[in-house]
Amino acid sequence: MARVLRNALTAAVASETPTRPGEIHLRLDHVTKRFGETPAVDDISFEVPRGSFATLLGPSGCGKTTTLRMIAGFYDPDKGDIVLGGRRINDLPAHRRGAAMVFQDYALFPHMSVEDNVGYGLRVSGVAKDERDRRVRETLEFVGLGALGDRWPNQLSGGQQQRVAVGRALVLEPQILLLDEPLSNLDAKLRVQLRWELRALQQRLGMTFVYVTHDQDEALSLSDWIAVMNAGKVEQAGTPWEIYYHPRTSFLADFVGAVNLVPGTVREVRGDEVVVAFGERTVTVRRPSGLALAAGREVRLCVRPEALALRPPAADPDGFRLPGIVARRAFLGDLMRYWVTVDGREWIVDQPDPGAAADFDGPVTVAVKPERIHVIAE
Ligand SMILES: Nc1ncnc2c1ncn2[C@@H]1O[C@H](COP(=O)(O)OP(=O)(O)O)[C@@H](O)[C@H]1O
Ligand SMILES: [Mg+2]
Missing domain, CATH: 2.40.50.140 (Nucleic acid-binding proteins)
Incomplete structure (x- = not known):
């Protein structure tokens, strides 16, 4: 089952654009978003290579969620371009961007079973019941919830709810997965365990992940690439090694350890x-x-x-x-x-x-x- 889903997902990703080594998958170019007077995101630019685990790291309020929501299509930037797979997506509606988002509080529907939660996106986009059932089943297997499809969200542990949220995004076969602090509601031990699961999942799928966290250990251990944000700006971007050992500012040096x-x-x-x-x-x-x-x-x-x-x-x-x-x-x-x-x-x-x-x-x-x-x- 898992292999079927992986093949389906990689085929979906590959059919969009053939992968070239080091190819840029996502690019933000001078992107700004204001709420009232103060910019929440202030003229940020960065590039994420295809198939990488990219992390936006920064303290609370620095603009991480706002950035993710602009990529997903839930907020319009005031300025700047968002380019996914070589195509400017600023004017595309969220459901046509090929980006799926896992929300910080998971946002599961409490009155729907696990199966219906995962299948919801397919249902609203009009996927036929047979295909929907098959994809939901495969996805639940893939995220390790094969036996729990009939449960309600409040009958699941925090870690299981997190997997439902990931499954609900993956079932849409996105090109890119956006994850907003998906582990922050879990206790410390489980958080560390699920880190490795997420990293393994990303590598199995070969999918581009954009991950948001305020936790420097999480960012360092998971990521291929990190952008450290502070007050709406990207202070520095690079590999975890560069960020940790060669920070350009005292803020950065101190923030990562x-x-x-x-x-x-x-x-x-x-x-x-x-x-x-x-x-x-x-x-x-x-x-x-x-x-x-x-x-x-x-x-x-x-x-x-x-x-x-x-x-x-x-x-x-x-x-x-x-x-x-x-x-x-x-x-x-x-x-x-x-x-x-x-x-x-x-x-x-x-x-x-x-x-x-x-x-x-x-x-x-x-x-x-x-x-x-x-x-x-x-
Ligand atoms: N919908 C909104 N309306 C007004 N201000 C907002 C809204 N969303 C975020 N902000 C403000 O923008 C800044 C960045 O917020 P956010 O992107 O949520 O930060 P982070 O995810 O890094 O904690 C904060 O000062 C926050 O108060
Ligand atoms: Mg946030």
């Missing part, structure tokens, strides 16, 4: 390297590509806590082994997090595997590898 952001001043630029003074010390680090830096420029040294290590106090610490004092620590299960005071400023240092690692207190050395330091200039 714990980080040390140490203020410094550029002393000297030598080709691909840059000498940065911080406190009484200097360090030579790689110059981020595309960033023009000159002596005197204020920057931040961005280094993740897990890229640092604690050592016993050294007799004569140099610039890359910073003498510090443990201020406090927290046992986080998989790691021990230390706050270490160095030159009057706190650094966060994570030590893996606390069960086997040495315990530190009092004077310590913070070992810093210059190649793990990323420079941010805003």
Whole structure:
């Protein structure tokens, strides 16, 4: 059954446009949407490759849902173009765009069975009963709800309701699936489990997913590509790796995880390297590509806590082994997090595997590898 649906879906996707490697499937070009005076989405542009898991990540109110609703066709942009599969879709009604949406609260019909919920879209578009029943059955099998077609939504767990919502979108054989925080109503353990299910589903279908979340772990672990949004703008887009290790702004560095952001001043630029003074010390680090830096420029040294290590106090610490004092620590299960005071400023240092690692207190050395330091200039 599952194979039948997959074949049906991939055939539907393939018949629209043949897939070319790296082909752009969805493009937003200077898209703006205002509610009253303030823009909810402010001149955003990005491109999503066909068959990728693309995520819009950002804090509550930054414009993620509004962006998704414009792609789906529920809101008209005030400015800009939305292009799907090479075709401008601004003026197409929602049901003709080939985009299906999974809503944050699932929006299941409480007075309809699971089967009828999943079949609803097919019924309103006039698909004959036999074909409808077949597609609903296959879809329910595909999302792991084969035995629950007769149930009512209030007889399902949160995770099962989420699957009904995904099934209801997939049964329409969309080109692209839009998912608005689909896991945010579930408890932590189930959320992590369903993450992998969604990722596996996307890969089995080879379908383009545009996923919205405010949860950075979810975004990092699921996505091929992430656009981080803040106040209606895209701050940066790229692979999870680029976003995590090479953020362009302090907001971004901080939003995607714990980080040390140490203020410094550029002393000297030598080709691909840059000498940065911080406190009484200097360090030579790689110059981020595309960033023009000159002596005197204020920057931040961005280094993740897990890229640092604690050592016993050294007799004569140099610039890359910073003498510090443990201020406090927290046992986080998989790691021990230390706050270490160095030159009057706190650094966060994570030590893996606390069960086997040495315990530190009092004077310590913070070992810093210059190649793990990323420079941010805003
Ligand atoms: N229908 C609406 N009417 C008025 N303001 C809205 C509407 N939808 C969203 N907004 C506002 O637009 C901004 C972005 O909202 P939204 O896209 O829902 O953000 P997110 O999904 O990232 O939390 C918020 O300030 C929100 O209050
Ligand atoms: Mg939202």
